[in-house]
Amino acid sequence: MKKKHYIVSMMAVIFLYLLGIGNFHGALQANNQKTQHASTKIIKIGFPIQEGLSMKDEKGNYTGYMYDYLKELSQYTGWEYEFIESKSDDVDTQISELLDKLNKGEIDMLGSMRRSDELAKLYDYPTESYGYAYNVLAVNKDNDWLDSYTLANGKKITIALQKKAEIRNGQLKEYVKTNGLKVNYKYYNNGTAQMEAVKKGEADALLSVDIALASDFRVIARFSPDPMYFAVAKGKTKIVHDLNKGMEELNEINPTLKQTLYTKYFEEKLDHVILTQQEKDYIKKAKTFHVMIMSNQAPVQYVKGNKATGTAIDILEDIKEETGLQFSYEFVDNYHEYEERMLHHEIDILASINYDYSLNYINTMSVTNAYLKAPLQIVLQKNTGLNALDNKKLAIRKELSSILKSRIDPHNVIYANSTQDCLKAVHDGKADYMIDSSYAISYYMNQLGYRSMISVADVKGDMLNYSFGVVDGNDHMLVGILNKCIRNLKEEDINTYIYQHSLDKATFTLRDYIQQHIIESMVITLLIIICIVAVFSYFYHRQLKMKRQIEVENNRYRMLSKITQEIIFEYDYEKDILKLGDKHNFLAETNEIENYAKDISSDKKKDESSLFQCIMEMKDTDREVLIQLANKEVRWFHVVMKVVYDMDRPVYAIGRAVDIQEEKTERENLEKKSMMDALTSVYNTAAFKKKIQLELVRDKGMYAFGVLDIDYFKEVNDEFGHFIGDQVLIHCADVMQKAFGEKALIGRLGGDEFAVFLMAPQDEKAVANGCARLQKALQTTIEGLPNITLSMGFVMTKDVCDYNILYQKADKVLYEVKAAGRNAYFIKS
Template structure:
């Protein structure tokens, strides 16, 4: 007995070990490996001689991996344009899954997918040499009459600088260069006072004196890789919820090192008059402190205005309609673009109680919008819906709406912030692709597969003697092609498709089997079984016509075979019966319709099928 007990325990232990090893191996196999483009870019991505990775992109991806369980394979490269272009091509072709630091443009969106959430902002900057004390970030008047070096190709950045100067009353001149090296040389030699460029590509001997024109950048993904895009969206949303300042903290760590620090010495040098006045007495010092406080407040207000303007411009450029709903006040604030597009004011009080609630019973779009601002628990903070709404033109178009709720410390909803994007073109394109997959390219009728599915579905639901199947065939179509040419033959086929629609109506299922053979299925004929016969004869009369093309002339006609459905009938069986009736009609005069009966099979069995088909 003891020996058997030991054997049982041994077998159990072995089974547990096998199960654990198998589970471990399956879990290891389920680890997803993501290939990441990792070029050498200061601040963004860097790899040392030991193969250790660092940078903004690396840290953000590591944070994403905490939520997705991904493991990364970093595809490294140098900082040359050739290396970056090759990585972008590899991303496009699927050899790489993710590439960081990509700014969204409609052109890039044609080749890559972009997540909904960005991973940070990049700014245009003005930078000077660190030992240049004449230019001070706290006093824009020191910018006047500066010479600024810029790349010739940076037209958008130059435009943003001009707008920044106009907003702040700054006068300067721009010197354009063909390369970054030429710009750096000009800065060091005194040819220019400052350089215009991105904050992520600045030399160690420079410091930032102005930052403007923020643009979001993303992790770009291979087109169609929805799994990776979804993973990035889910993880980024979770990161933002855990730490809304995560991207800002990374930015300060990697890209704010050379920003000019405001010191008392630099302020005195930039503002000598105020400093002298402050030195005259304690009273004047107090006045100077008040003035300085006001100055800082003005700077902050100006920055807030710039941030708002940038946010407004980005909203307009991306064609997003922004809204913010206050639960406690029951008020909603919308962007100017939102108010202009959908009508109404930019701010509405008592929004839900007096306006939206009255439309819920009559307006589907109102019910969908109500879902965006509905009170939800923190775990359901994000909500997305697609629906149709009326636009100023009076048409109904598809939109995609997304909202995120902000909660107070007691997990009570405070505000719902959201955006609405017009996706009508995307939806129409999707519907067109679906339609294209189900239709014959020449005639626009259903193809064989779709026709068969529709007929079988109807027969399964209705059965009995409810339907009539017809096979329609052009007589002597080879002769038609030989006489009129293939283009002329196509015109005859298109005419036949139009006449079928006219004779059988919109309710009939119409399809093209291929070549000159067409299919018709008429529904609900039990009460009037002669109706499809009459429609088929009308089609024969309509198509019995003469065609002329390129001095060629030929008489055209069609023959039709018809079979009625019966209990437990299916497409293949009805098609075979209608096809036999068609061949019988072809053997007995053509240009008419024949209804299938049992005698047709015997009649066709006495003929040589090959000879008969050759005559058609």
């Protein structure tokens, strides 16, 4: 019986999505104890530390998919949680210990569990899962030849599998068979060995699960989703009952929570789009694609100043910058012309289309994934109720007729060219209500200013999916590239684009406003007459009012200063007096400095105080500046300043200064750290290349560039292990810097390959001396490290201004050294 329970519990552990299979001796023995309290609001939850699922941040706060879900669930169960952790750093051991506690009833629940008949004999389960996990095929993030397109088109690949993950392996083989993929399999003992195999090139991809995938891998295929459950200690039926009830209510109130949490913690967003070589070749040969937009569908696509703009255009410009694809824009203002030009293939791409088979042209073209989804809204007169829309006249844009097909009465509909036309039809009484995208309605309702109408959410929940349409339905390569870019779009960027364009008002003339708002226009005219009559009185009181306003502002800032620990200042341009808040001792010995500008100018100290420069610019300021304190120390401050004017004359400057020296220093340290190779503390490849390119552009004099390789480094790793290999790399980087001097730029290009850049060496001999010093330093025996030698290829030139060309020349010299027997250096001009 114990053996049977051990096997069943091991199935549960496998579903906890660990890449390695632990050794769980004795921890998973069956235990049917029913030691539960009858009713409690404090639930003990097993909390293994797993990336994405259940984590702790650097401050010790809990986070992750499971934690967020449990916090939402507590609103419906009234539970409080006590999270039980394991002291072990090994995830396998953590799971083993927590399962043992669950078996013994020492904890109430454990998440991320598989449900089966066998496991149900050991644990109680709720009726619903709290999420799904997918099996995935994954490759290195920097792999530029293998993706879902390559996989589906018959490229044969080698997949690394874990020997003991039999269920997952079987699901993969079924997926391979179903999709006709061409693969070889290699088996490894654990997840670490799997990843190493892919990194070394022994395998092209590995089999894992999405919620346990390491951050340096990316997914090329997903399949066979499995539900995740909370397992409850056997016999604790009250907890199961409350859990079922709470999850049911949570799903009803917030049905998208699971997808939201999955997107937050597991959806993969790359720093940049990974293109295959085939895609890169396609882009190099591709023409400029003509994109057609509708000129009146803001904020997604519209025209401003005879130029195409909108969220769709912003996304295409991002794609252009990311991939090199070229786009030009053409626009039309009515749907008939839009459809005609599309059917005659006069353009290449549609900026926005909703995928719908009922459209007569959809089967001849290709449509990308949606780059934006918008809920529909209803606009109607304030005196029209939502329940009274039956048999009422509807106004819609022609292109929305398919998505709203089930709601349209052919005898009671008006088709319009634009959202504005639909709104005008409702406003003028030609239609009773209209339906359109929430973004478009918000934009044009604000623009047109119709106050007699209201907009409400569409209770039926239909969504408008904005996609790009590729007119050539056979251009699968272009569609694939666009889809890659769309998948990598960041939600915050999309929201920023929508927000920017929602605030961007289209051209709207005074004549348009008067025609649409006759009564309001009469009122405005009357107000203008009143304002003209009262203008002298206004100017008479303006000065007193401004002074009172300034005093109120001063008091507010002083109070704010006490609360926020900020330095508040006020400058009087007429009296040349600088007043400081309660913390004036940071900047001066007194809180009121007379003749402030006069003294600084006469003492020629203008450059010593950037606060002086901000004040003398006489304009609103929000920036970081260096300020000299009373103790002569110079520190960074964030200065926000507002200038109060009387007509065109500056009167006062009021502002605050916040000390940000520590924040500034921390940012600079982080930036510097990001440029260095984590192992050797010399420049990483990207930073080294950037600095060299800057030097090549800035200085046209003589310089030397060398590529250095550790001889037979693979044998060092094979014989002494990777730890010793790493120490050898660290030692090499250290002696390189010493041999070539502090001014030399040293970079690690990858593996055992380094590069050296020397500005203005005296001659070839100076470079040779550096190489000789390096060779001599490496001859010195270091305890614990094997003796090594280097092959070095240098070029000296003043003509090359491109890093890649310089690298190729030096690399060629390096291979001449290797061909000559290694352990030497060649220097060529």
